[in-house]
Amino acid sequence: MELQYIVIISVLIMTILSLLKVNVLLAIVISAMTAGFMAGLSFGDLVGVFTESMAGGANTALSYVLLGGFAIAIAFTGITKGFVQFLRRAIKGRRGVILGVIVIIASLSQNVIPVHIAFIPILIPPLIALFDRIQLDRRAVATALTFGLKAPYIMVPLGFGLIFQGIIRDNMSENGIDIALSDVTLAMLAPGLGMALGLIIALTITYRKKRDYSQIEPESEPSSIEEVDDSPFVFERKHLMTIIAIIAALAVQIITEEMVLGALTGLILMFLLVAVPYRQIEDVMSRGISMMGMIAFIMLTASGFAGVLEETGSVEALVNASSGLLEGNQLFIAFILLLVGLVITMGIGTSFGTIPILAVLYVPIATAAGFSPMAIAVLIGTAGALGDAGSPASDSTLGPTAGLNVDGKHNHIWDTCVPTFLHFNIPIFIFGLFTSVML
Incomplete structure (x- = not known):
């Protein structure tokens, strides 16, 4: 089989299995194994590449487990x-206000207070x-998050x-194009505005109607979540120590x-400052691992999948094969590059991790086609961003599901991945496509 088809087939397998409600972790492992076997790797070599590549996601996985314990x-x-x-009390049941507050808090978790998905649980x-x-x-809510x-x-x-x-x-x-960070920021405003449009459509049109969850049967066992405590809140010393620990972290x-x-x-300060009794360490960490452990393992297997695709050379082969189609106007060239990027990043499920892979391949092709440095930044950034929304292996979809599925009534694929793919990836693709041609 020609190498360029391997990445397409393996990503399709992962997507189809996920849509059929096969566990995401298993879907990724099966897809990685399929890619390796199609490329002719022996079982021993395939397992070796997969497990070695998992180390690339170890830092992220450990971060999520520790953040889970901290949470x-x-x-x-x-x-x-x-x-x-x-x-x-502040939102008083107003749906629009609730969703607006969630958007603001989630946004602050990326820039002002960079705790990422740890706030969701x-x-x-x-x-x-x-x-x-x-x-x-x-x-x-998933779309807002x-x-x-x-x-x-x-x-x-x-x-x-x-x-x-x-x-x-x-x-x-590193690939021969010097560009200022401010130019990258300007270039990425367009796909960001596409996301904003998708959010507005999702909240005001698609999911505006009420949904009665009392009529929905749980698909999985509910998590051990405590009932909401309506007794008056009293600020104590342990709460001050908690704030100090949060600021320090x-x-x-x-x-x-x-x-x-x-x-x-x-975590260490929470125990040293006795915000949490020392004897509760085991319970805290066990519950933290239970809450974030699946996300951590999925990120590890996603790194293994990415490593297998790189080892087979299928990603580079796909781009090289696509370059034969890249004749004609810039709009068509940009469309093919972004489409290839969508396939790659949906499979790997990370925006940050796929940028180095895409830059090596995109820069020479886009430069030869006459794209400006800012246009190339749009192509690379947009293609990378397509990996976070809608991908079953992305922390930007796994995090919202972890918070919303505590009662087993929120499906990861159909209630998080599909809505975010439709409302974010499509406008990001369109805005990135036309902006790259205009710059």
């Missing part, structure tokens, strides 16, 4: 009860009862946005740009 420790102190009670489960009481469609997790790092050069846009700039430079993460060190700092 459980924060919730254990009861400080989130005060915040949730305040939030419930703290904030969302206690609000599920409120969502159900006003019959709020959780697909709207994914927008906040993704749009800020695409458009704003702060926090994760600084890292993402810096990766685009650095990889373009954020400071370490910002200074070191390492989520692992930030989460570890927060």
Whole structure:
């Protein structure tokens, strides 16, 4: 079989299995094995490449496990009860206000307070009862969360946005095109605006109607989530210590740009400052692993899948094969490049990790076609961004599902991935396509 078809077939297999509600982790492993066998790798070599490549996602996986423990420790102190009670009083059941607040909080988690998805298991489960009481469609909540997790790092050069846009700039430079970070920021405004349009459509049209979750049967066992406590919140010493731990964790993460060190700092301080009793360490970590462990393992297997695709050479072969079609006007060339990028990033499920792969292949092709540096930045950034919304293996979809599926009534594929793909990837693709031609 020609190599360029391997990545297409394997990604299709993963997508189809996921749509058929096969466990995402199993779907990724099966797809990776299929790609390796189609490329002629022996079983031993395939397993070796897969497991070695998983190490590339170890930092992210460990970060999520530690963030899970940190989130459980924060919730254990009861400080989130005060915040949730305040939030419930402030929004007073108004669906538009609820979704707006969720968008703002999720956006802050990427740039101003870069905790990424760690806030979701703290904030969302206690609000599920409120969502159900006003019959709020959780697909709207998932869309709002994914927008906040993704749009800020695409458009704003702060926090994760600084890292993402810096990766685009650095990889373009390594491949022969010098571009200022400010130009990358300007270039990425277009796909970000496409996301904003998709969000508006999702919240005001697609998922505007009420949805009665009392009529929906759970697809999985409900998580062990405590009932909402409506007793008056009293600020205590442990809550002050919790705030200190949170600030310290954020400071370490910002200074070191390492989520692992930030989460570890927060966890250690929670116990040293006795915000959480030492004897509760085992329980806190067990619950943290239970909450975030599946996401961590999925990210590990996604790294293994990416490694197998790279080992087979199928990604490069797909782009090279597509380059034979790249004759004619720039609009058609940009369309093919973004379509190839969509296939690759949907399979790997990470915006940050696919930029180096795409830059090596996109820069020479786009340069030969006469695209400007800013247009090439749009192509690379847009193709990378397509991996986060809609992909079963993306933390931007796994995080919202983890918070919304505590009662087993929110399906990862049909209630998170499909809505976010339709409302974000399609407008991102269109806005990125036409912007790359106009710049």
